Amino acid sequence: MYEKRYPVAVEAAGLRKRFGTTEALRGLDLTVAAGTIYGLLGPNGAGKTTTIRILATLLRPDSGRAAVLGHDVVREAAAVRRKIALAGQAATVDEDLTGRENLVFLGRLSGLSRGGARARAAGLLEAFDLAGAGGRQVKAYSGGMRRRLDLAASFLVPASLYFLDEPTTGLDPAARNQVWQIVRAAADSGSTVLLTTQYLEEADRIADRVAVIGHGTVLAEGTPAALKADMGKGTLDEVFLALTQDTEGSAA
Amino acid sequence: MTAIITGAARPEPPGALTATLAFGYRALLKIRHVPEQLFDVIAIPVVFTLMFTYLFGGALAGSPGRYLPFLLPGTLVMAVLLVSMYAGIGLNTDVSKGITSRFRSLPVWRPAPVAGAIAGDVARYLIAAGLVTILGLIMGYRPAGGAPGVLDGTGLLLVFALCLSCAWTALGLTLRTPQAVMSTGTVVLFPLTLASNVFVQPRTMPGWLQAFVRVNPVSHLVTAERGLLAGHPAAGQIAWVLLAAAALLAVFAPLTGYLYARRAC
Numbered sequence: 001m002y003e004k005r006y007p008v009a010v011e012a013a014g015l016r017k018r019f020g021t022t023e024a025l026r027g028l029d030l031t032v033a034a035g036t037i038y039g040l041l042g043p044n045g046a047g048k049t050t051t052i053r054i055l056a057t058l059l060r061p062d063s064g065r066a067a068v069l070g071h072d073v074v075r076e077a078a079a080v081r082r083k084i085a086l087a088g089q090a091a092t093v094d095e096d097l098t099g100r101e102n103l104v105f106l107g108r109l110s111g112l113s114r115g116g117a118r119a120r121a122a123g124l125l126e127a128f129d130l131a132g133a134g135g136r137q138v139k140a141y142s143g144g145m146r147r148r149l150d151l152a153a154s155f156l157v158p159a160s161l162y163f164l165d166e167p168t169t170g171l172d173p174a175a176r177n178q179v180w181q182i183v184r185a186a187a188d189s190g191s192t193v194l195l196t197t198q199y200l201e202e203a204d205r206i207a208d209r210v211a212v213i214g215h216g217t218v219l220a221e222g223t224p225a226a227l228k229a230d231m232g233k234g235t236l237d238e239v240f241l242a243l244t245q246d247t248e249g250s251a252a
Numbered sequence: 253m254t255a256i257i258t259g260a261a262r263p264e265p266p267g268a269l270t271a272t273l274a275f276g277y278r279a280l281l282k283i284r285h286v287p288e289q290l291f292d293v294i295a296i297p298v299v300f301t302l303m304f305t306y307l308f309g310g311a312l313a314g315s316p317g318r319y320l321p322f323l324l325p326g327t328l329v330m331a332v333l334l335v336s337m338y339a340g341i342g343l344n345t346d347v348s349k350g351i352t353s354r355f356r357s358l359p360v361w362r363p364a365p366v367a368g369a370i371a372g373d374v375a376r377y378l379i380a381a382g383l384v385t386i387l388g389l390i391m392g393y394r395p396a397g398g399a400p401g402v403l404d405g406t407g408l409l410l411v412f413a414l415c416l417s418c419a420w421t422a423l424g425l426t427l428r429t430p431q432a433v434m435s436t437g438t439v440v441l442f443p444l445t446l447a448s449n450v451f452v453q454p455r456t457m458p459g460w461l462q463a464f465v466r467v468n469p470v471s472h473l474v475t476a477e478r479g480l481l482a483g484h485p486a487a488g489q490i491a492w493v494l495l496a497a498a499a500l501l502a503v504f505a506p507l508t509g510y511l512y513a514r515r516a517c
Contacts, residue, residue: 056357078359082265086357090350096282105281108274109358111263127256137285153354157262185254 009034009161009192010055014064016216017050024050026216027064032194032209034069034160037187039207040196041236043244047216048196049089049165055194056086056163069160085159089166089196091146092153093138099125099149100134103156110157117156124152127182129175143170151179155186162186164195168202180206200236210236212243219243265359272361275368280375282342290335294380297331301387304451312452317392324388324395325477326450329409329470331380333445336413337437339373340420341430347515348429366512370414377413381406397483405480408493412473415497418504425511444470469496 010032017025025047032038040048053059055068057077065072071079093102100121107117125134128148138146147170154162164183168176183193183206197203203210204224211221220227220243224236231239266274283290301323304312309319346352346365355365385402388395395401424433447464454465465471473496476489 053353058353058356081357081359082262084357086354088350088353090353092350092354094278094282094351095349096285097278098285101278101281105274105278106354106358108277109266109271109355109360109364111265111359113263116263123256127254155256158258158260159262181254182257185257189257 007034008032009036010038010066010068010194012051012055012064012066015051015054015061015066016063017047017054017059017061024216025054025061025064028213028217030066030211030218032192034192035187035190036208037183037193037195037206039203039210040194040213041198041200041203041210041240042196042213043198046213046244048213050216051213052086052088052163052165052194052196056084057081058086083160084163085154085157085161086163087151087154087165087167089169091143091150093146093149095139096137098135098137099130099141099145102138102149103153106153107156112157120156124155127155127178128152129178144172144175147171148175148179151182155182158189159191161192161194164193166196166198168197168199176202200240204236212240214244268361268364271364272367272371275365276371277368279342279369279372282372283375283379289338290376290379293334293337294331294383296334297327297380297384298387300330300451301327301384301391305391308451320388320391320393321395321482322478323451324384324393325405325481326448326474328381328384328388328405329474329477330445330450331384332377332409332413333416333441333470335376335380336373336417337420337434337441338376339369339417340422340424340433340437342369342372342424343421343512344424344427344433345430347425370417373414373417374410377410378406381409395481395483397481397485401481401483401485404485405477408476408480408490409473412493412497415501415504418501418508421508422504422511425508425515444468449474469493472496 008031010030012028012030015025015028028047028051030051040051042048050059054061055066055073057073057080060074067073068080069083073080097105103121103124104117107120108114112120125131128151130145130148130152133141133145138149141149151167154164168179171179183195187193207224209223210227212219222230227239228234228236231242233239233242304323305316305320309316313319313322420437423436427433427436447461448468448470449465454462457465472489472492476486476493479486479489
């Protein structure tokens with residue numbers, strides 16, 4: 001079990017981030033309870049990835065503050081990195097290396113011994129349905145296989161908090177289902193999972209709570225059921241459309 | 253399948269040395285998996301060595317055998333300098349593919365990716381220098397400086413190439429694609445290596461070209477290498493090369509650090 005001491009896994013207040021003339025985040029607030037699966041929903045460009053990158057210590061916010069597992073993401077970035085795992089949106093593996101070599105290499109960087117990294121790589125290749133492809137160079141992989149390898153790399157060592165940026169994009173339904181099971185198992189073991197998704201059905205099925213993000217702020221937040229009830233809608237899709245169309249309209 | 257997720261404790265992050273070795277090992281794996289990337293570049297000095305020695309060697313120096321000791325230190329320099337471009341190409345690939353994002357999210361010693369990449373570069377330089385030297389030996393080249401001369405010459409070349417690679421890493425962080433880094437690097441390196449004293453002494457060149465060849469850092473490096481390999485090192489030339497290397501390092505290492513911090517964000 002992880003992080004009993006930190007009932008709140010993520011606490012962000014007033015996050016702002018600007019890239020040139022684009023305001024990616026304009027005062028985003030977020031609270032994620034430890035041990036839960038939390039979904040960030042929103043159209044492309046809403047600020048989901050920027051939020052994840054700030055929380056995972058890859059970006060500094062222009063203003064606002066964020067704490068992950070009790071550590072400030074700017075001042076205590078090193079402490080945050082010891083507790084998190086990240087699967088970015090682009091498959092961040094080395095195309096020249098084989099799947100197995102990627103996992104062993106990243107395992108070593110995560111602190112596993114040589115033997116430990118090899119054993120872990122074999123287990124993860126099996127779990128992510130890549131056992132047969134482990135010896136092939138990643139450049140020969142399909143998009144779905146790369147995605148799975150990237151996810152496997154995020155599970156090399158246990159993390160208190162997993163950041164998964166669109167983990168199931170490009171996966172077939174069977175693979176998506178496998179990823180959901182692994183995400184659920186991670187939460188059951190006491191870890192927190194913060195994931196972004198464009199599939200509302202996915203958020204509805206696996207997320208304990210969701211935040212709908214648009215134009216760099218949180219438009220609505222709650223359990224999928226509560227959001228549907230509050231908005232008087234039957235599905236999360238309708239909630240999402242109602243919220244994001246509103247902002248499109250007001251922005252125009 | 254979900255048994256892969258356990259509540260086991262997370263291991264301690266790796267030390268600086270382990271992390272650097274992991275990055276160095278990755279660089280070696282890349283040489284093994286994509287050897288053509290290295291050999292495509294080494295092919296150029298190899299072809300030039302063969303072509304100039306057998307085609308022009310007699311005309312330039314009386315016989316191919318007498319020309320080779322003059323040419324080989326030059327093509328050796330050419331090989332290692334061309335290979336040094338990969339530092340920029342590799343870094344650009346990592347940043348543009350987003351792999352640096354994963355590295356930065358891991359609890360590893362911050363300079364480890366760079367330190368590991370340098371270790372990989374040294375392996376590439378040694379392969380390039382080794383191949384050209386062996387080719388020379390097969391063609392009948394017997395450096396008068398013997399093994400110590402070859403070792404010293406290779407060492408000086410490595411130092412210069414590593415410092416020069418900082419310029420490529422800065423370029424790699426400025427341009428968009430690995431292809432752009434490669435073509436820009438080639439556009440810079442080819443005039444520098446051709447308009448130098450690699451193939452002939454500048455005596456017979458027009459005055460404006462002689463002026464360029466004499467200030468060209470590659471000429472100084474080649475002269476220093478000729479001295480070392482021939483067993484009569486020229487202290488002034490070696491000092492000049494080391495100074496130029498230090499200048500490259502002083503300008504481009506901080507620039508690379510600055511660009512890396514900015515771009516990798």
